[in-house]
Amino acid sequence: MSSVPACPQCSLENTYADGALFVCADCGHEWAAGDAAEAGVVVRDCNGNVLAAGDTVTVIKDLKVKGASIPLKQGTVIRNIRLIEDDAEHIEGHSDKIKDLVLKTIYLRKA
Template identity: 80%
Template sequence: MSEHSRCPQCSLDNTYQDGALWVCADCGHEWNPEEAAAEAAVVVRDCNGNVLAAGDTVVVIKDLKVKGSSIPLKQGTVIRNIRLVEDDPEHIEGNSDKIKGLVLRTEFLRKA
């Protein structure tokens, strides 16, 4: 069974290939596997649903305990020049003024 045999819309396996497209016999959805792979690229979003990109600035929305440090990350702390974690839309890397090398969950961040 091919990796493209599952319908991306209804997730059923009743699909067939028609030329360059795949067609779902159950819901009628048609898709091109190359375009579907490009659309499936990892999109990182903050707590409000805004798309984050490498180099953005984010703000911490609640106090966070930091493992390995006695200094908590306070609400309102600015993290500049973030880096995205490859293949993980829930985490970003960045540095605050006091703590370097942070890996933070995006659910606790908002875009500045």
């Protein structure tokens, strides 16, 4: 595994070390080694909006839910989300019908 961290701006892992700096090949963002540890993980929705704990999101696609007999329909509102520590791709929350969901952020839009 590489010791180069993911980009704190776009959270993609296509990064490389350039002297004392890290550079993201996708967005061009440059940061020092100490800056990434201070910034933490930035969680973004499908449109690139930053998500925070307690936000409300909307599902953009019908999703099958493991352990549930009904799917999570497009347009379902998930209120009061919780962020998963050190994971920019998943959030926790619950809908009116299904409790204790872990959802990928690529299927969510900030409401």
